[in-house]
Amino acid sequence: MSLLDIRNLTTRISTSRGVMNVVEDVSFTVEPGECFGIVGESGSGKSMTCRSILGLLSKSGSATGAAWFEGQDLLTLKSGALEQIRGRQIAMIVQDAASALNPVVRIGTQIAEAMVQHGLVSSKAEARQRSLDLMSKVGIPAAEGRIDDYPHQFSGGMCQRVVIAAALSCSPKLIIADEPTTALDVTIQDQILRLLVALQAEFGMSLILVTHDMGVVAQTCQRVAVMYGGELVEMADTASLFRTPRHPYTMGLLNCVPHLDRDVGTARLRPIPGAPPDLMNPPAGCRFHPRCPLANDACKSTRPPLREVAAGHFSRCLRQDVLGEEIWTAESARA
């Protein structure tokens, strides 16, 4: 039984220029204890998907479809019921940790907040003790001396640890980490990722890791979904996705990363030509077709469904038969 079962999630945002579908018909599951990655560029809809699950859309946004969690469809819950779940069963880790902390409230209070709200501690002393434990767990040294400090006294990496501690505080079943390392230095990035993986194993939680960095995914996730233009275009277990990608976009993403064995001597980066689609007026058919070297008439007119193209491996690409390693190499050689 999956922990989280997202079915046909579609999220609409109304703007002054019109309505845009920032998430289009996205479906996936997350198993207990699993680390599930969602990869995509800015604007691919990955953050919006997460916010839709927890009902954190602004007034101009609405989500349809279903998000089954422990027998409840989260999308149908009213705010009172959602508040019970947020922080307690499903917690979130955000990108810019320094901004996510209230500058005039002490760290200890912010870590304990969720516990206090959900009634998991019975006294101030207990809250404080649990906060100290959490701080040690996430690797903040000399916790006792720092629990009464304010956010501006912490570095970026430390702030992220605080945010993780806050997310862990109620031992949730699922943590959604929205680009947790994007704002950090590479060395810290690595530390935080290792921490997340370790904590996940220790607490037995599931983790949804949203990122634009394929390297992060390779390091930490068991299964991955690739999003593009609001749609889920490929989904598989990590090894399969990296070894045998079955969508041109995924292949392009993997190609972008410079390979020491391949690219020494050429010194040319291989980005995917073109730009992400305008979600106000998305392209007809496959949303990737304007940038795809394999696009044919069918791609341009019919919206491809997500099909299982190999065991546990899903893709929206209609051109499975002509997918090969050279599609991007030839393209960039021409460019």
Place this chain on the structure above:
Amino acid sequence: MNIITFLRKRILQSLPVVFGILAVVFLVVRMIPGDPARLMLGIHASDAKLSALREQLGLDQPIWQQFTQFVGHAVQGELGTSLVFRRDVLEVILDRLPVTLSLVAFAVLLSVAISLPLAMLASMRQGRGADFLVRSGATLTLAMPGFWLGLNLLILFAVIFPLFPVSGYGKGLGDRIWHLFLPALTIAFSLAPILIRTLRASLIEIMSAPHVDFARTKGLPELVLIRRHVLRNGLMATITILGVNIGWLIGGSVVVETVFTLPGIGALIISSVTARDFPMIQGIALIFGGMVVVINLVTDLIYAALDPRVSYD
């Protein structure tokens, strides 16, 4: 970095302004055409009195020496003798200062009590009916002269519905509060539009801040969010706005004290101007200038104490 160093530094920074205030008040009186002594004592003063005052003020001395003498006296609290009251200026002012201070303090309290809930309402219902109503009300109230508002309140609540006294200061704490209510309310209404406008903008900004968003992911209900993550941050904004507008409050007290016949220094300055009581005018100007400097200092201090990001250096 501790409080003492901070205070010392701020006081040092205020000194040029204090100097400027003393200079302006000194020069302004001396700029009146004619003989300052005669101006102060009136047309019918005797020659003996005139020369005595001239000597006391050192009018025959060079201007720099006069100024030093003036500053020296001022610092010691010798602000001259009132022509109208025939008493020491500082004494008269100190007699009446508590009235004005209580009025202003009461007005600040009422003003925050009115503005904060309305600003919160407007920011939470941004762009909708309640917001529009609040902002229209603020624009309307901003255009109302303080004295007119006060008089209308008088007419409504002291004449038509005699709930409050028409004038006077009263005796004893409870009676005084009753007497000060309408005057303080008048000033509060004058300040509220400015306060609401700025506060609303601050609250809107805070409410869309990332830390509020993150707190929401923890499952905190809206009310707890507002209380702990919006209001506390908005408090800084409130204090700054109040500090900046303190001049408005003091100006408001002048008019209100006249309308409600309160024995404060606001009414005093008006009567002094009409009566050409120059020592008194000088003294009140100095006191008012000094009050603003002190209040700005105190605002800075409170701000530093409340915001953990501000250090005392």
Place this chain on the structure above:
Amino acid sequence: MTSQVRRQARPSRMAQMGGLISGAAILTVILLASLLASHLIPYDPIEQNLRDTLQPPSLAHLFGTDNFGRDIFARVLHAAKLDLMIGFLCVVFPWMLGLALGGIAGYFGGLADTLIMRTVDTFTAFPFLIMVIGVIAIMGPGLFGMYVALTMAGWSIYARIVRAEVLVIKKSEYILAARSLGYGHGRILLRHVIPNVVTPTIIFAMTDMVLVILSTTSLSFLGLGVQPPTPEWGVMIAEGRGFILSAWWMVTLPGLAVVLVGVALSLFGDGIARILREGSQA
């Protein structure tokens, strides 16, 4: 495209324009009415008519009559002329003074800057009304004294705004170009600097006008500004003060005129401010 959507409600273009237009309309009507007052209303604003004293509002006397039997509506219209003129002039004078001094301070820097800005600091240390009262104390109560007082109390904020803008403009490309072409300071200041820093001052001037009109009426009420029997809104309210119990219309109705003008100015000012701001950002 960002995935974070901010909660922002933008008032519709229509609503913004509506404010500007209605504000302008009200002001035009009042202005015209005040200028044509003697033709519109048959009553003389100053002449006394002791048989019709303290009449409540009626069809014959829209705003009632005062203790001297004078028609209040006529007086309100005549007062509009004076109050609007004072409001305008007492913004223009401080504006000019502040523009000049702030421009000099910002452009030349150095000693001029220090001197001027210290003066500004001192002037802003005093509450506005206190400074005004102080100057009137010296000049004596009356119209001229009020002009001087309001100008002296009002210029410093314009100087501050202008200086801040000038400091920014000073570093811009076209000023450097003008200097390298050998243009004199005067020409640069007048032709290039000032026109570009004027916008924020005009935005502020709109709010300032409301404040000035309120101050004018307050001062006249207190007996320090316009003197009776000249019809002025503050003076009229002061005269009505003694008759609160019997003739509330003497106090309440002239005040409504002030409020109306204030609201119209605010609406108009907000509209202009929005247009100017968008223009300078384009």
